[in-house]
Amino acid sequence: MTPNGPRDRLSAHPLAMPPLATSSPDAPRRSPGHDEPGATDPRAAHDGRRLSDGKHADAAERTGSAGRTGSAGRRDSLDVFDVSWSVDGTLIVDGVSLSAKAGTLTGLLGPNGSGKSSLLRSIAGMTRPERGVVSLGGEDLLGMRRRERARRVAVVEQETHTDVPLRVLDVVLLGRTPHKATEHDDELARSALDTVGMQRFADRDWHTLSGGERQRVHLARALAQEPELLLLDEPTNHLDVHFQLSLLGNVRELGVTSLAALHDLNLAASYCDHVVVLDRGRVAAAGAPEDVLVPEVIRRVFAVDCDVHTNPRTGRPVLMFFP
Amino acid sequence: MSAAPRPPGTDQRPATPDRGFPPGNGNLADRAHDSDGSAASPRDTVSPASSVSSTTIQAGSGGASGRGSGGVSRRGSSAVTKVTSTAAWIVGMTALLIVSITLAVTIGSAEIGALDVWRSIGAHIGLDRLGLDSSPLSTLRDGIVWELRLPRVLTAAGVGAALAICGAVMQTLTRNPLAEPYLLGLSSGASVGAVLVLVLGVGWFGLPVAAFGGALLALTATLALANRRGELPPTRTVLAGLAVSYLCSAATSFIIFWSATGDSYRGILSWLLGSLGGAAWNDVAVVVLAVAIIGAALLSRSRTLDAFAFGDGTASALGIDVNRTRWTLLILVALLTGAAVAVSGAIGFVGLMVPHGVRLVVGASHRRVLPLAALAGASFMIWADTLARTLFDPRELPVGVVTAFLGAPVFAVLLRRRRVGQ
Numbered sequence A: 001m002t003p004n005g006p007r008d009r010l011s012a013h014p015l016a017m018p019p020l021a022t023s024s025p026d027a028p029r030r031s032p033g034h035d036e037p038g039a040t041d042p043r044a045a046h047d048g049r050r051l052s053d054g055k056h057a058d059a060a061e062r063t064g065s066a067g068r069t070g071s072a073g074r075r076d077s078l079d080v081f082d083v084s085w086s087v088d089g090t091l092i093v094d095g096v097s098l099s100a101k102a103g104t105l106t107g108l109l110g111p112n113g114s115g116k117s118s119l120l121r122s123i124a125g126m127t128r129p130e131r132g133v134v135s136l137g138g139e140d141l142l143g144m145r146r147r148e149r150a151r152r153v154a155v156v157e158q159e160t161h162t163d164v165p166l167r168v169l170d171v172v173l174l175g176r177t178p179h180k181a182t183e184h185d186d187e188l189a190r191s192a193l194d195t196v197g198m199q200r201f202a203d204r205d206w207h208t209l210s211g212g213e214r215q216r217v218h219l220a221r222a223l224a225q226e227p228e229l230l231l232l233d234e235p236t237n238h239l240d241v242h243f244q245l246s247l248l249g250n251v252r253e254l255g256v257t258s259l260a261a262l263h264d265l266n267l268a269a270s271y272c273d274h275v276v277v278l279d280r281g282r283v284a285a286a287g288a289p290e291d292v293l294v295p296e297v298i299r300r301v302f303a304v305d306c307d308v309h310t311n312p313r314t315g316r317p318v319l320m321f322f323p
Numbered sequence B: 001m002s003a004a005p006r007p008p009g010t011d012q013r014p015a016t017p018d019r020g021f022p023p024g025n026g027n028l029a030d031r032a033h034d035s036d037g038s039a040a041s042p043r044d045t046v047s048p049a050s051s052v053s054s055t056t057i058q059a060g061s062g063g064a065s066g067r068g069s070g071g072v073s074r075r076g077s078s079a080v081t082k083v084t085s086t087a088a089w090i091v092g093m094t095a096l097l098i099v100s101i102t103l104a105v106t107i108g109s110a111e112i113g114a115l116d117v118w119r120s121i122g123a124h125i126g127l128d129r130l131g132l133d134s135s136p137l138s139t140l141r142d143g144i145v146w147e148l149r150l151p152r153v154l155t156a157a158g159v160g161a162a163l164a165i166c167g168a169v170m171q172t173l174t175r176n177p178l179a180e181p182y183l184l185g186l187s188s189g190a191s192v193g194a195v196l197v198l199v200l201g202v203g204w205f206g207l208p209v210a211a212f213g214g215a216l217l218a219l220t221a222t223l224a225l226a227n228r229r230g231e232l233p234p235t236r237t238v239l240a241g242l243a244v245s246y247l248c249s250a251a252t253s254f255i256i257f258w259s260a261t262g263d264s265y266r267g268i269l270s271w272l273l274g275s276l277g278g279a280a281w282n283d284v285a286v287v288v289l290a291v292a293i294i295g296a297a298l299l300s301r302s303r304t305l306d307a308f309a310f311g312d313g314t315a316s317a318l319g320i321d322v323n324r325t326r327w328t329l330l331i332l333v334a335l336l337t338g339a340a341v342a343v344s345g346a347i348g349f350v351g352l353m354v355p356h357g358v359r360l361v362v363g364a365s366h367r368r369v370l371p372l373a374a375l376a377g378a379s380f381m382i383w384a385d386t387l388a389r390t391l392f393d394p395r396e397l398p399v400g401v402v403t404a405f406l407g408a409p410v411f412a413v414l415l416r417r418r419r420v421g422q
Helices: A006-011 A054-069 A116-124 A146-150 A168-176 A185-195 A211-224 A241-254 A265-271 A295-302 B027-035 B040-062 B069-106 B114-124 B139-174 B186-200 B207-226 B234-259 B262-272 B281-300 B302-310 B312-317 B322-344 B350-362 B366-390 B399-416
Strands: A078-087 A090-100 A105-109 A131-136 A153-156 A229-233 A257-261 A274-279 A282-287 A305-310 A317-322
Touching: A078 A116, A090 A116, A090 A131, A090 A257, A090 A274, A090 A282, A105 A116, A105 A241, A105 A265, A116 A131, A116 A153, A116 A229, A116 A257, A116 B312, A146 A153, A153 A211, A153 B312, A168 A185, A168 A211, A168 B302, A185 A211, A211 A241, A229 A241, A241 A257, A241 A265, A265 A317, A274 A295, A282 A295, A295 A305, B069 B114, B069 B139, B069 B350, B069 B366, B114 B139, B139 B234, B139 B281, B139 B302, B139 B322, B139 B350, B139 B366, B186 B207, B186 B234, B186 B262, B186 B322, B207 B234, B207 B322, B234 B262, B281 B302, B281 B322, B281 B366, B302 B312, B302 B322, B302 B366, B312 B322, B350 B366, B350 B399, B366 B399
Parallel strands: A105 A257, A105 A274, A153 A229, A229 A257
Antiparallel strands: A078 A090, A078 A131, A274 A282, A305 A317
């Protein structure tokens, strides 16, 4: 691939037009037939995008199968357009545009300080970007009321701690905060724990869990939020390899549109349908992992030499670094 | 590889915060825990569980599902147990409070029976007119119950409840387990007001008004100092409160140093350490009304408070307007603390300990913690005050001394017996 300047690519981006029109064909949210797995081929709405190659068929199939078991109405694509955020006069996020197709996992990569977390926080509305538009299934996320937004978007942070004695189930129930309380909340929370394989831990004290278990409980908490968009900020930090793989595997199986900031390029290569590389707050490259994770981009952005091979068992790219 | 070495010179902007979330470093222990095999159970179940559970989620929101119904009924019963145990705690603590009020009124130099207490109360709230009971107490005994002891006991209950509620909310909002109701400089501000009245005889208004005014001034100063672009960062708030407290304490000491003599000195000391002597019905009205109104307002925000458990970031991602919530709730807490300080002085330890004690027993959910802390704080304060006035009769200990003496061991026992993993 020839890395164009990010601007060039983005101007050809469908989102160069304001993405706000709720009736846009990109936004079939809540339209009839939308719940039917076969009816929404993500490719249809995203023609001409880099991702619409053979690789993607597999993603589409996967989201289709997730659609059979997952709840309906969660198949919304995320569109971020020209988002900027600065702190004390320093631009941290500098005109970032990206999009994530409905039901796919997009990896957000980049060196330390490249603005991954800040971008995620801007998308989540935890900080207010100075400029830009963020829309989910065609609906403007930033203009929404907080609580309304929290019903659509859930965030899993890298590590959070608490001093108070909480049961695991109480932590998961926090996910119900933006919703009206109902008597199903308990059931929902327990189902979310099931999904991440933590059902037996419901009554355990949070403080007795290991790092990997805690992160899964946080994922369950985010699921209890019943989000249409899942944002993960380095969710695999400090986890051993098993938990890294199983956490991302979990996320993928959900079929919820997800955007995850990841440090481990190989992890991103094996789990993400699409990756976006940030460098100094700007998009340096975006596309399918095998198109983006190439030696030129890695050298330019991370200042590291690498070779890219193909994993013989998964067919995914594997990066080997030379310091 | 994430920390790939970068040749010097390729570095980017200085000090760009990459992560907005506080980096923790306590995870080495966690990792060790991961690998010791105790976590083996969930690993095996990941993939099969996930496919089953998606169905269950759908069922949970949609309605009927044949699958997993056995599980649901089991879960249902465990939820019921939890609710029952909370309800049982509340009923039990309410009963304890009523018994405490009754017994505390009977204790003192004049002999009063438990029945007399309720006879007097009945007479005053008009139950005797219903013909329920009409063996009147002597005017003297009725006066002891109704004019002296009952207002004091009820004020103690109100103050204890107020401080416990305020402590619980303060600890949550500042995410500081050492937070207490006086954190924002309220007690020291109130002290300045009180000392001005006690020593210098300044002002035509009474001591409670002066104390409340001082507390509000100190609160304003603290919030103004802590405020940064409309936010109240927890650590900054704690530090601002400390600064204001020290300033006010210095002012108090200065006034005492220059003007206090003998009796007024003792009066000041007893006020500074907290005292419920001389509590009257208007004190009861102030503090009980404040607890009822502000306590209900805080209780209605208990889910919001719960969301602060993992910090501002998580709360905000859960749809909470962190700043507005913190401003509103801190001001409510300050008003409630101010009411307590105005009638009793600064009584330490209750607001710090009672919430922790309650959390250790029923967990951290505010819907359980706030009412139980109020009830426990009320009973605790009644007995602390009863001891304070009877131990060295006719001299009175400052009740703050008693709360510390009683509270510390109880707290230590709770801390040691804390059950891990239920």
